[in-house]
Amino acid sequence: MTSAYLIRGASLPDGTVADVRLANGVIRDIKAVPAHDAGRPGAAQRVSDAGRPGSEPAGTVAGATVIDGSGCVLLPGLVDLHTHLREPGGEEAETVWSGTRAAAAGGYTAVHAMANTFPVQDTAGVVEQVLRLGQEAGYVDVHPVGAVSVGLEGERLAELVAMARSGARVRVFSDDGHCVADPVLMRRALEYVKAFDGVVAQHAQEPRLTEGALMHEGAVSAELGLTGWPAVAEESIIARDVLLAEHVGSRLHVCHVSTAGSVELVRWAKSRGVHVTAEVTPHHLALTDESARGYDPVFKVNPPLRGAADVEAVRQALQDGVIDCVATDHAPHPAETKECEWAAASFGMTGLETALPVVNELMVETGRMTWADVARVMSEAPARVGQLTDQGRPVAVGEVANLTLFDPAARRVWDPASGYSKSTNSPFKGKELHGRTRYTWLRGRATVQEGKVVERV
Amino acid sequence: MKHLLSTKDLSRDEAVGILDTAAHMAETQAREIKKLPALRGRTVVNLFYEDSTRTRNSFETAEKRLSADVINFSAKGSSVSKGESLKDTVETIGAMGIDAIVVRHSASGAAHRIAHSDWTDATVINAGDGTHQHPTQALLDAYTLRRHLMGPDPLGQDLAGVGVAIVGDVLHSRVARSNVDLLTTLGAHVTLVAPPTLLPIGVETWQCGVSYDFDRTLAEGGLDAVMMLRVQAERMSAAGGGYFPSANEYSREYGLDSARLSRLPAGVLVMHPGPMNRGLEITSVVADSAQSVIVEQVANGVAIRMAVLYLTLTGGQGGAL
Numbered sequence: 001m002t003s004a005y006l007i008r009g010a011s012l013p014d015g016t017v018a019d020v021r022l023a024n025g026v027i028r029d030i031k032a033v034p035a036h037d038a039g040r041p042g043a044a045q046r047v048s049d050a051g052r053p054g055s056e057p058a059g060t061v062a063g064a065t066v067i068d069g070s071g072c073v074l075l076p077g078l079v080d081l082h083t084h085l086r087e088p089g090g091e092e093a094e095t096v097w098s099g100t101r102a103a104a105a106g107g108y109t110a111v112h113a114m115a116n117t118f119p120v121q122d123t124a125g126v127v128e129q130v131l132r133l134g135q136e137a138g139y140v141d142v143h144p145v146g147a148v149s150v151g152l153e154g155e156r157l158a159e160l161v162a163m164a165r166s167g168a169r170v171r172v173f174s175d176d177g178h179c180v181a182d183p184v185l186m187r188r189a190l191e192y193v194k195a196f197d198g199v200v201a202q203h204a205q206e207p208r209l210t211e212g213a214l215m216h217e218g219a220v221s222a223e224l225g226l227t228g229w230p231a232v233a234e235e236s237i238i239a240r241d242v243l244l245a246e247h248v249g250s251r252l253h254v255c256h257v258s259t260a261g262s263v264e265l266v267r268w269a270k271s272r273g274v275h276v277t278a279e280v281t282p283h284h285l286a287l288t289d290e291s292a293r294g295y296d297p298v299f300k301v302n303p304p305l306r307g308a309a310d311v312e313a314v315r316q317a318l319q320d321g322v323i324d325c326v327a328t329d330h331a332p333h334p335a336e337t338k339e340c341e342w343a344a345a346s347f348g349m350t351g352l353e354t355a356l357p358v359v360n361e362l363m364v365e366t367g368r369m370t371w372a373d374v375a376r377v378m379s380e381a382p383a384r385v386g387q388l389t390d391q392g393r394p395v396a397v398g399e400v401a402n403l404t405l406f407d408p409a410a411r412r413v414w415d416p417a418s419g420y421s422k423s424t425n426s427p428f429k430g431k432e433l434h435g436r437t438r439y440t441w442l443r444g445r446a447t448v449q450e451g452k453v454v455e456r457v
Numbered sequence: 458m459k460h461l462l463s464t465k466d467l468s469r470d471e472a473v474g475i476l477d478t479a480a481h482m483a484e485t486q487a488r489e490i491k492k493l494p495a496l497r498g499r500t501v502v503n504l505f506y507e508d509s510t511r512t513r514n515s516f517e518t519a520e521k522r523l524s525a526d527v528i529n530f531s532a533k534g535s536s537v538s539k540g541e542s543l544k545d546t547v548e549t550i551g552a553m554g555i556d557a558i559v560v561r562h563s564a565s566g567a568a569h570r571i572a573h574s575d576w577t578d579a580t581v582i583n584a585g586d587g588t589h590q591h592p593t594q595a596l597l598d599a600y601t602l603r604r605h606l607m608g609p610d611p612l613g614q615d616l617a618g619v620g621v622a623i624v625g626d627v628l629h630s631r632v633a634r635s636n637v638d639l640l641t642t643l644g645a646h647v648t649l650v651a652p653p654t655l656l657p658i659g660v661e662t663w664q665c666g667v668s669y670d671f672d673r674t675l676a677e678g679g680l681d682a683v684m685m686l687r688v689q690a691e692r693m694s695a696a697g698g699g700y701f702p703s704a705n706e707y708s709r710e711y712g713l714d715s716a717r718l719s720r721l722p723a724g725v726l727v728m729h730p731g732p733m734n735r736g737l738e739i740t741s742v743v744a745d746s747a748q749s750v751i752v753e754q755v756a757n758g759v760a761i762r763m764a765v766l767y768l769t770l771t772g773g774q775g776g777a778l
């Protein structure tokens with residue numbers, strides 16, 4: 001198999017149409033071509049490439065595999081700040097191998113693996129284990145997130161420096177799944193990570209205000225008789241944390257912002273110069289609490305799906321840059337934890353394989369964002385939050401070839417059972433996805449080819 | 458009507474149809490031989506995840522009076538207590554070739570989930586799900602109201618113009634939700650009376666009035682019935698100091714005692730879905746007063762449940778009553 005590629009006629013994030021050559025793991029060459037030269041439709045172009053005269057194998061030019069990229073957009077490989085890979089301990093739902101294949105299929109070249117594994121990623125040993133599993137799988141770069149507190153119990157700081165100095169070089173710390181609710185512990189964590197320019201990623205959920213909470217608190221929860229998860233439980237923690245981050249001069253990242261009030265708080269904090277970044281999930285961009293009406297727990301997630309005004313607010317905030325990143329909060333669960341009554345079901349949704357189509361449909365096709373904006377919110381900004389240097393880079397000559405080729409016009413009805421995640425708890429099941437990842441390259445090696453994950457032998 | 462999951466799903470005509478059918482059922486229950494052949498050969502499972510002897514007895518009586526074969530499946534002492542899932546239980550029951558499941562569950566939406574899953578094809582009747590709905594309770598309440606308030610021949614009638622106050626723990630009450638939906642569909646005007654802590658956020662979107670002041674609501678008049686909800690004493694000690702500070706304060710502000718009853722016209726009905734906390738939300742004198750229809754509610758429950766089983770399982774084509 002060649003490791004050189006010539007991608008013809010794809011759009012770059014800035015809208016330029018170009019032929020892009022990848023070799024030796026880097027972007028070797030970019031030649032802008034007039035848009036009208038870019039052949040279409042794709043299939044015909046591929047046939048004509050294959051039919052070119054010469055001694056080259058079919059579909060190759062000068063030793064490079066030729067890909068007709070017309071109609072497609074070539075993005076920097078996506079970077080997820082919020083992925084639950086479940087290994088060690090939750091292999092029934094996902095493994096590092098299966099989860100990173102799902103990530104590659106979704107266009108990702110790096111994921112941050114959340115710390116709520118069993119054992120918890122709260123020591124150098126466990127984060128190095130997850131790092132190694134990621135390297136062995138070889139589909140995306142796996143950056144383990146370190147727990148803030150020992151065992152995610154919210155009582156004592158975990159050994160953050162040990163994790164930062166480990167082979168996993170952890171920079172993002174989070175008790176995600178739990179809120180670092182104790183204000184003193186949160187203050188200490190924010191202060192402590194300054195030593196190595198780390199960041200605390202907070203799952204903002206005031207625990208006392210959300211005891212037994214099952215869905216967004218509002219008219220729908222009142223009608224359905226499901227205990228409410230009020231917006232204020234998220235917003236009060238964000239308000240506290242941005243003030244703490246300002247006070248100690250540290251860096252805060254807010255996970256899965258879901259309410260209009262949270263957006264206002266992040267906007268306000270940024271206007272004061274607080275070092276705060278924020279993410280939104282595809283499901284909070286796409287879905288509202290109305291989804292709970294059928295009591296199907298596939299729509300049960302934490303924080304919960306919110307009201308229509310909240311959804312519009314997070315879309316607008318992503319468009320405005322108040323929210324920096326789209327992060328999946330990919331949370332696979334075995335079927336039996338969703339095939340039950342709402343109260344008994346697990347919180348969480350898968351997202352790696354659907355994130356880019358959802359963003360395309362909601363933000364690009366609507367004219368709210370450009371592909372450069374998508375590259376920023378799904379690759380550049382999350383890489384910066386995670387302190388990654390070889391990810392989230394421009395599509396430019398000399399850069400490491402972490403790339404994804406996305407066909408925004410492709411359409412398919414999403415069947416999670418046909419995907420690469422081990423779990424099928426996708427809220428987009430049965431919906432038409434707007435676009436499809438054709439190729440993903442990790443340091444110049446194709447991890448996905450024509451929509452299929454490349455098997456490694 | 459294949460299932461009965463929520464009173465929200467009922468149109469005015471469907472609801473009136475159930476009340477009329479229940480009236481016919483009640484007539485048959487005055488006969489010497491009470492048993493009807495309508496559900497002969499049909500099997501109904503009472504699947505109860507919560508202890509509720511009264512509701513289960515009411516359904517079981519209704520099922521037997523219609524000649525159905527009855528299986529009682531209570532979560533206690535069964536495989537459920539060993540951790541069997543709802544899905545497995547329903548599939549196991551479904552494999553026995555049953556026609557209807559009457560389900561009582563502490564999780565809101567449990568009946569809806571069973572009805573809309575591929576776990577079973579059986580008719581599902583919601584006998585109370587969490588804090589969501591208890592449709593047969595609301596139907597028997599509507600039936601009781603209609604019998605007393607809509608003249609000597611209430612057949613075919615709804616509850617147009619009837620005023621009902623529902624007082625107490627609305628937040629945790631499936632009875633309140635079911636009644637707001639059903640009574641308003643039938644043309645009644647409902648006022649919810651409760652401390653703000655026991656009303657859900659979002660109640661302002663419901664088709665009813667809301668009052669924090671029981672005495673003012675009583676003084677404003679226009680009431681034909683006052684329905685008292687059960688208040689669980691443990692709500693006082695819940696997280697954050699409880700929903701109300703003490704039983705005494707609750708009774709003083711929201712309890713129905715003789716003094717409050719005396720300020721109501723003699724024809725106003727006193728209702729309670731049971732079981733009552735005598736001395737908390739209602740005093741014994743009021744519960745046992747001439748205006749109380751609480752015992753009658755229980756009797757009407759059998760007729761309503763017969764009507765619901767009959768209509769869902771036969772579509773009204775079950776032969777002579």
Ligand SMILES: [Zn+2]
Pocket residue numbers: 176177178203255256302303
């Ligand atoms: Zn979280």
